[in-house]
Amino acid sequence: MLLITCPHCGPRAETEFRNGGEAGIVRPRDPAALSDGAWTGYVFTRQNPKGRFHERWCHAQGCGRWFTAVRDTVTDRFLSFHPAGEQPDEAGR
Amino acid sequence: MAERIAGTSHLDLKNRPSTRGAQLRMLERPFKAKVGLRGGEDVIRAVEPVLGFALPRRVGETGSGSGAHAFWIGPDDWIIVYEPGREAQIAQALREACRGLHHAVIDLSERMTTICLEGQPLRDVLAAGCPLDLHPRAFRPGMVLQSHLGKANVILHYVAGNADRPFVDLYTNRSFADYVWKYLENAAREFGYEIVA
Numbered sequence: 001m002l003l004i005t006c007p008h009c010g011p012r013a014e015t016e017f018r019n020g021g022e023a024g025i026v027r028p029r030d031p032a033a034l035s036d037g038a039w040t041g042y043v044f045t046r047q048n049p050k051g052r053f054h055e056r057w058c059h060a061q062g063c064g065r066w067f068t069a070v071r072d073t074v075t076d077r078f079l080s081f082h083p084a085g086e087q088p089d090e091a092g093r
Numbered sequence: 094m095a096e097r098i099a100g101t102s103h104l105d106l107k108n109r110p111s112t113r114g115a116q117l118r119m120l121e122r123p124f125k126a127k128v129g130l131r132g133g134e135d136v137i138r139a140v141e142p143v144l145g146f147a148l149p150r151r152v153g154e155t156g157s158g159s160g161a162h163a164f165w166i167g168p169d170d171w172i173i174v175y176e177p178g179r180e181a182q183i184a185q186a187l188r189e190a191c192r193g194l195h196h197a198v199i200d201l202s203e204r205m206t207t208i209c210l211e212g213q214p215l216r217d218v219l220a221a222g223c224p225l226d227l228h229p230r231a232f233r234p235g236m237v238l239q240s241h242l243g244k245a246n247v248i249l250h251y252v253a254g255n256a257d258r259p260f261v262d263l264y265t266n267r268s269f270a271d272y273v274w275k276y277l278e279n280a281a282r283e284f285g286y287e288i289v290a
Contacts (some may be wrong), residue, residue, distance in 0.1 A: 001224070012225075013225075015241065038248060049290070060246075061239065061240060062239045062240065063166065063168070065167055
């Protein structure tokens with residue numbers, strides 16, 4: 001089982017959390033103006049990298065807050081945790 | 094007022110088999126008053142004089158005074174627990190204190206139930222379905238933590254006692270009472286348990 005460090009609650013078991021996929025996806029300001037291709041990209045296209053990945057997690061069975069974690073998808077090792085609104089400092093994803 | 098029905102009423106706890114004198118004692122206290130409070134620093138300042146004690150600011154902390162406990166649920170989120178019967182009065186007092194502020198005061202008394210556990214085996218029993226570190230060095234009297242027991246989300250409040258004889262109140266949704274109660278019974282079977290009803 002993974003230990004995930006909630007920015008508010010500290011290290012907790014993976015079973016308390018829910019994964020929310022890639023972090024930092026910005027909703028387009030005017031969806032109606034988008035082409036079908038651009039909208040498809042927003043809704044479905046994700047990076048799925050091999051290595052560092054910024055992803056959202058929700059401490060569903062704890063404080064209920066969303067936060068961002070940087071995880072290495074090869075080793076499953078977590079590199080950092082950030083409360084909502086805080087940008088992970090390194091761009092490497 | 095409508096008749097209140099406990100989450101485990103269909104289990105007939107009074108006549109349910111259990112071991113008299115067992116180390117672990119369990120009971121349900123379904124109607125404790127629970128009031129949810131949300132808000133920022135301005136709400137904290139407005140509410141603390143009404144409560145008469147400070148709201149907890151960090152995970153695991155509780156605030157207590159005059160028969161009440163405030164649990165830290167999230168960075169701007171608390172549940173305040175009283176003995177049964179005072180929920181409407183408390184909620185009203187908090188609402189008045191927060192008038193004009195961005196806040197939420199919700200009476201959760203009917204949503205949640207409380208299962209009280211007492212006795213040395215309760216750490217092992219809870220560990221059967223809860224991933225928290227329940228070692229006496231980590232989970233100490235006065236603490237409150239949220240997690241899950243099996244698939245049900247629970248709030249564990251270490252009310253009092255010591256490592257040999259802890260008292261823990263387990264709060265869960267009323268509709269999970271059947272699941273949680275049977276889960277605890279299953280886990281407690283190897284230690285023996287007494288149902289106090």
